[in-house]
Amino acid sequence: MLGKMLGHEFKATGRIMLPLLLGEAALAVLSYFAVRFYNTMPLLLTVLARIAIGAFILASVALCFAVLILSILRFRDNVLGDQGYLVNTLPVGVSSIILSKLFVAVFWLLLAAATLAASVLLVTGQQGFNAVRLSVEGFLSLTDAEFQAVFLEMVLEGAGLVLLSLNAAYLSFYAAMAMGYGFATHKTFWSFVSYVVMGMILNYFSGTLINLAATGWEYVGRLDLDSTLSTLTQWRMAAAAVAASQLVKALVFYFVTHLSLKYRLNLE
Amino acid sequence: MAILECKDLKKRYGPTEALRGVSFNLEPGRITGLLGPNGSGKTTFIKLTAGLLVQTSGMLKVCGMEPGRKTKALVSYLPERLDLPLWMKVEAVLDYFRSFYKDFDRDRAADMLEGLGVPLDKPIRALSKGTREKVRLICCMCRKAKLYLLDEPVGGVDPATRDFILRTIIANFDPEAAVLISTHLIGDVEKVLDDVIFLDKGLVKLQSSVDAIRQERGCDVDTLFREVFRC
Amino acid sequence: MDWSFRPDRPIYIQIAEGFRTSVATGELQPGDKLKSTKELAAWAGVSPNAMERALGELQSEGLIEDRGPEGRFVAGQGAAEDIRWAMAAQEVDGLVKRMGALGFGKAEIIRLVEEAE
Numbered sequence: 001m002l003g004k005m006l007g008h009e010f011k012a013t014g015r016i017m018l019p020l021l022l023g024e025a026a027l028a029v030l031s032y033f034a035v036r037f038y039n040t041m042p043l044l045l046t047v048l049a050r051i052a053i054g055a056f057i058l059a060s061v062a063l064c065f066a067v068l069i070l071s072i073l074r075f076r077d078n079v080l081g082d083q084g085y086l087v088n089t090l091p092v093g094v095s096s097i098i099l100s101k102l103f104v105a106v107f108w109l110l111l112a113a114a115t116l117a118a119s120v121l122l123v124t125g126q127q128g129f130n131a132v133r134l135s136v137e138g139f140l141s142l143t144d145a146e147f148q149a150v151f152l153e154m155v156l157e158g159a160g161l162v163l164l165s166l167n168a169a170y171l172s173f174y175a176a177m178a179m180g181y182g183f184a185t186h187k188t189f190w191s192f193v194s195y196v197v198m199g200m201i202l203n204y205f206s207g208t209l210i211n212l213a214a215t216g217w218e219y220v221g222r223l224d225l226d227s228t229l230s231t232l233t234q235w236r237m238a239a240a241a242v243a244a245s246q247l248v249k250a251l252v253f254y255f256v257t258h259l260s261l262k263y264r265l266n267l268e
Numbered sequence: 269m270a271i272l273e274c275k276d277l278k279k280r281y282g283p284t285e286a287l288r289g290v291s292f293n294l295e296p297g298r299i300t301g302l303l304g305p306n307g308s309g310k311t312t313f314i315k316l317t318a319g320l321l322v323q324t325s326g327m328l329k330v331c332g333m334e335p336g337r338k339t340k341a342l343v344s345y346l347p348e349r350l351d352l353p354l355w356m357k358v359e360a361v362l363d364y365f366r367s368f369y370k371d372f373d374r375d376r377a378a379d380m381l382e383g384l385g386v387p388l389d390k391p392i393r394a395l396s397k398g399t400r401e402k403v404r405l406i407c408c409m410c411r412k413a414k415l416y417l418l419d420e421p422v423g424g425v426d427p428a429t430r431d432f433i434l435r436t437i438i439a440n441f442d443p444e445a446a447v448l449i450s451t452h453l454i455g456d457v458e459k460v461l462d463d464v465i466f467l468d469k470g471l472v473k474l475q476s477s478v479d480a481i482r483q484e485r486g487c488d489v490d491t492l493f494r495e496v497f498r499c
Numbered sequence: 500m501d502w503s504f505r506p507d508r509p510i511y512i513q514i515a516e517g518f519r520t521s522v523a524t525g526e527l528q529p530g531d532k533l534k535s536t537k538e539l540a541a542w543a544g545v546s547p548n549a550m551e552r553a554l555g556e557l558q559s560e561g562l563i564e565d566r567g568p569e570g571r572f573v574a575g576q577g578a579a580e581d582i583r584w585a586m587a588a589q590e591v592d593g594l595v596k597r598m599g600a601l602g603f604g605k606a607e608i609i610r611l612v613e614e615a616e
Contacts (some may be wrong), residue, residue, distance in 0.1 A: 004367055083351050085351035086347070091338070091340040125297055184282075261348035267320060299546050434544055435544065438540050441537055460545065486507045487507060489504070
């Protein structure tokens with residue numbers, strides 16, 4: 001069930017996302033050549049080169065917003081708009097509808113981030129690539145295996161936290177829209193209101209966890225590279241606190257979305 | 269077993285009571301018209317049965333089950349609005365329906381569309397309004413469901429399309445399924461109906477077979493409707 | 500068959516009447532195979548239940564034969580002829596009554612018939 005929904009979701013969103021990402025990559029390639037051969041170009045081409053690089057920068061910034069906005073609009077139009085008549089009468093659970101949208105949205109965001117990173121790396125050319133290579137080599141040579149293992153764990157846990165936070169963030173948008181669109185009029189207004197109100201309530205009640213996370217991050221901020229063991233415990237505490245708080249948020253937003261779609265669905 | 273049962277069904281939206289206690293059953297093998305003026309609660313009732321709304325109180329069962337995931341597999345719903353993604357190609361729409369509905373007969377749907385001259389590789393966006401509605405109707409009727417819910421299927425279409433829609437409903441008749449057609453324009457739809465239910469301001473005002481109305485009152489349903497709902 | 504139904508009588512009765520007329524006029528010949536109930540209903544634009552009820556009545560009258568898997572057929576010559584005469588008798592009875600109400604006797608009716616187009 002979820003698998004089927006995921007498949008359709010990828011197909012439906014990919015037709016817009018893939019061209020966007022390919023466009024970004026294409027501009028990156030163009031900019032790479034623009035940068036590389038700038039000094040040996042005739043005057044006319046340097047103008048085009050600057051336009052290409054400018055376009056690349058604009059596109060990169062736009063991509064960040066576009067991915068987020070497109071996923072939000074996708075949920076709104078497909079579940080809460082006219083297509084909702086089709087989607088909400090499918091013989092699938094509400095959970096499949098929500099989770100398929102969520103996972104695909106997070107996927108595109110991660111893919112876009114990767115594309116962006118690769119594009120920037122490409123355009124900054126040899127210098128960018130060298131900078132990265134030197135950092136990695138320096139890191140590997142200046143630290144011992146034990147520290148590297150700790151660092152790896154921190155990176156992986158950090159990635160997990162980012163993933164969890166992304167899910168929670170998208171779910172917060174879904175929940176806000178599902179709530180807001182339950183009203184007969186001024187749906188967008190009520191969606192904004194719901195978003196703010198839910199955010200405020202959650203932050204108030206997860207205060208304890210947030211404080212824990214805050215103190216946790218404080219410790220991380222005072223990271224001392226020579227005493228990794230105690231830092232590791234501190235990091236784990238902080239990470240656990242952030243993870244718990246994000247998990248609570250994600251669950252709350254998920255249930256608000258689920259219940260709203262079940263009981264407050266108000267298609268035109 | 270009755271395909272649809274409802275008893276004292278009520279639905280309230282804030283201050284408005286759209287349904288104020290609706291009770292009736294739909295038996296298999298009958299085509300029933302749910303008739304009433306705009307705002308009488310027809311669409312609310314259909315949405316409740318389709319599983320898009322939850323009632324405020326009262327009983328509603330489809331094939332003995334409350335509306336949910338299982339009943340959605342047994343109900344084929346044609347909404348008043350077009351719910352197909354405009355960017356989807358016609359053949360993709362057929363694949364979509366086949367993917368989610370085990371009882372969808374994709375070949376029959378494709379044959380019907382080809383018979384109408386609808387190009388399968390065009391997106392919905394490229395089709396005229398009437399053609400889009402025919403595509404959606406074909407997707408609805410090419411299932412072997414137990415309950416067909418048609419919300420205003422012939423509103424706002426030209427006579428030729430209306431004939432096609434009614435003929436398609438007839439041709440798809442299944443003695444083990446029930447068909448509920450909701451409309452406020454009776455006209456030619458009456459010939460297709462076996463039974464009618466008049467809905468007025470959220471309550472059932474009349475429930476009868478079309479034959480009984482004609483036999484006992486000497487007038488057709490259209491005339492009776494105008495009488496009953498005269499402003 | 501007649502497509503325009505009158506509003507004051509059940510559809511299935513009118514379908515049966517239309518069918519009888521078709522047989523009487525020879526539009527439907529004895530031995531003609533009838534389409535399936537659903538096809539006939541779709542063609543007439545009526546509910547299959549109404550069509551089935553009409554066909555059932557015609558069958559019990561003997562106008563239609565149900566040969567099971569082979570389908571339904573218009574009955575043999577005899578039944579058609581009976582219908583023709585029965586409908587004619589009905590028409591004439593009606594005519595005599597209506598003309599009688601206008602004050603015309605049978606002899607006058609016969610003269611009017613001979614003068615008619």
